[in-house]
Structure formats: C-alpha cells, structure tokens
Amino acid sequence: MYDTINFYHHDKALDLSSLNQHLEKVKRITDEETGEWLYSWVKIGDFKFQFGMNWLSATGSLPRLIYPDNTFMLSREEVQKCIETLSDKLHFDMNNVNVTRIDVAATFSMKHPVKLYLDCLGELQSFKKCLSVEDETLYYMQENEKYLQKLIFYDKLCQSLKRYKVHPKGVKGVNLLRYEREWHKVLPAQLKEPEVKGRTLYDERFYHKIVELWAESYFAIAKRKTLVDDAIGMIRTPKEGFYYIIAKALQILPIDFVTKHITIMQEYGVYSSPNSYSRLRAMFREIQSQANIMQETELMRELNEKITRVLNNLKP
Structure with a gap:
C-alpha cells in the first residue's frame, strides 16, 4: 500500500x-x-x-x-x-x-x-x-x-x-x-x-x-447519487414530488454545481447569518439522503467494492 x-x-x-x-x-x-x-x-x-x-x-x-x-x-x-x-x-x-x-x-x-x-x-x-x-x-x-x-x-x-x-x-x-x-x-x-x-x-x-x-x-467523500428505477412511483406528497424533481435535476448537473453556487452566494453576502449557508447545504443533503428513492451510481458501487476488498485483505 x-x-x-x-x-x-x-x-x-x-x-x-x-x-x-x-x-x-x-x-x-x-x-x-x-x-x-x-x-x-x-x-x-x-x-x-x-x-x-x-x-x-x-x-x-x-x-x-x-x-x-x-x-x-x-x-x-x-x-x-x-x-x-x-x-x-x-x-x-x-x-x-x-x-x-x-x-x-x-x-x-x-x-x-x-x-x-x-x-x-x-x-x-x-x-x-x-x-x-x-x-x-x-x-x-x-x-x-x-x-x-x-x-x-x-x-x-x-x-x-x-x-x-x-x-x-x-x-x-x-x-x-x-x-x-x-x-x-x-x-x-x-x-x-x-x-x-x-x-x-x-x-x-x-x-x-x-x-x-x-x-x-x-x-467520507460525498458521492453522486441517482434515482432508483421506480422513484416516481413512490411519490405521495407535494414535498416528495419536489424532492424527486430536484434530485432529477441534480443528476444532470456537475456534482459540484450546488457547492459552487453556495460559495458564490457567500462571496456576495446574500445572507447576514453564516448559519443560513449551512442550512441551505443541509437542505440539499436531505434530498440526497432520501434512502427510499436515491442510490449510489453503479460506478461508485464498483469503486466502493474495490476499496472494501483492500480492507478485507488486511484481516488475518
């Protein structure tokens, strides 16, 4: 190693x-x-x-x-x-x-x-x-x-x-x-x-x-996630529909799109309180963490398995 x-x-x-x-x-x-x-x-x-x-x-x-x-x-x-x-x-x-x-x-x-x-x-x-x-x-x-x-x-x-x-x-x-x-x-x-x-x-x-x-x-690195195949069938409330649309949009944007634009907002001093930026980031993390409709991409699952295999090989 x-x-x-x-x-x-x-x-x-x-x-x-x-x-x-x-x-x-x-x-x-x-x-x-x-x-x-x-x-x-x-x-x-x-x-x-x-x-x-x-x-x-x-x-x-x-x-x-x-x-x-x-x-x-x-x-x-x-x-x-x-x-x-x-x-x-x-x-x-x-x-x-x-x-x-x-x-x-x-x-x-x-x-x-x-x-x-x-x-x-x-x-x-x-x-x-x-x-x-x-x-x-x-x-x-x-x-x-x-x-x-x-x-x-x-x-x-x-x-x-x-x-x-x-x-x-x-x-x-x-x-x-x-x-x-x-x-x-x-x-x-x-x-x-x-x-x-x-x-x-x-x-x-x-x-x-x-x-x-x-x-x-x-x-510990944040990874790109994708919607599960039947995500649209799981929508029951307007909030869930909102999450679905935002998640769908994030899939086609660069992975750093949200982070970069929040940084730009900080540079312009959009919010008077620094906590507001943290809350905004948390709102996007909440969307990405919807376990029922979001999953890691096939690419990340492949790399995850290879990293895990290295750890497993350490075991006696």
Whole structure:
C-alpha cells in the first residue's frame, strides 16, 4: 500500500561523515573556497539520500525498490524487507529514522474510463477540492503550518504512458484508477502516534491503521447519487414530488454545481447569518439522503467494492 516515503533525521550526536567511505557512487558537495565537506548525496534504488555531518534525508518509492513500478502493493513483510535493504546499502539503520511523509495508494482496473469515476466524487469536509483539467487529476487538500494532507485520484495508465512511456505491470487493464492518500510534515501529531519511524511502517498495528485511514477518507467523500428505477412511483406528497424533481435535476448537473453556487452566494453576502449557508447545504443533503428513492451510481458501487476488498485483505 505504501508508495512515496520521506525520511529526515537530525541528531547532534551523529557523525555521518564515515558513510562517504562506505557508499559507492556517492557525490560529495564541498565549499568552493575552503574545500570543506558540506553534504553528500547518493541513489539507492528509487531513493535519493542526502546527508551531512549530523543529518540525513531521503525520498523515494518503497515498491520501486523491489518491483518494476509502484502499482505493486507491498505486504507488511515486504515493507520490512525494503527498510532492511535501505539500511544494508546505506550502512545506517533506517529503522530509527523519522518519517516525514507517507503515501498510501492502490491502483484499480475499472470497467469504464477513469474520468467517469472522478465526475462522481464530490466534496470532502475540511478539504479543498481541485480538479486539474490538464492532467485530469482530482485533488483534495488540507494544509496549515504544521501539516499537509492530500487525496489524489487520477488515470494511472495515462500518467505512466506520459511520464515513463510504459504500461504499468502491477495491474492489468486500460482503465486504471489510482487513489493516493498523503500525509506530510509532522506525522506523529496527525496520526496520533508517539513516533513514526522506519520501523513503524511495518508494525502490524500501524500498517492496518494507515490503510484503514486511507479507506475511511475515501468513504467520507460525498458521492453522486441517482434515482432508483421506480422513484416516481413512490411519490405521495407535494414535498416528495419536489424532492424527486430536484434530485432529477441534480443528476444532470456537475456534482459540484450546488457547492459552487453556495460559495458564490457567500462571496456576495446574500445572507447576514453564516448559519443560513449551512442550512441551505443541509437542505440539499436531505434530498440526497432520501434512502427510499436515491442510490449510489453503479460506478461508485464498483469503486466502493474495490476499496472494501483492500480492507478485507488486511484481516488475518
């Protein structure tokens, strides 16, 4: 499930200068005037390491250490193998190094073009939604001074052919939807952990927790819904008829139509009370939540099942 991992460690008691003698193809950066060693960098698999006297940083894709591309999903045991491989080749124990970024991701072969699934994903509370038209990627972002979190949905086949000129080998198919969940910066506070280090990544409890958070974030996103086939036959009152007509109209509008127009109303200061906007949103949510006439689209049911299957595979 892991993909990109960033490490950063700083300890005044460390002396990492000896790594220069142990590593092959290491590039030393020195002061042009004094010749003093400043720092070094070296590539180990997909990872780029940089280190100075008492600090070390690294970034790279864990699955690319042992697989051709990042569409292969690492087991917990394989994660441990990756950390051990990095430690052996670097000649430094990566188990004790702080992790400053975690990406959890999975790629799914879908029945329909990826864009159709992206069109069904709506708002996520506390996250800003942004669609990049150029590369057809859907972002959800949450950021402040202490942390940055992202959810990303995109066409993995399109990205791989554009960036690497190859078809990813881990998942077969032509409609490859990738969902990534990223945590950056101060991870212990965000993940409510005493520490997040190299060894934490393959800890069984933590591994299950991070995958469950990945899934929970997806299920928290508002999804496009559609009317059940016999919805019109369920209408008994004028209010139900009103709900039916509005729901019918929402099906043919972009999923963010209501949210965008409420935002415009806020910009114009239509209501004097902020609660009025919340009440307006709640009125539309009430329509979407009519369980007797509304259901999730076939596209969302398909993606829901694939996300759930990943969770089920965690069980012993």
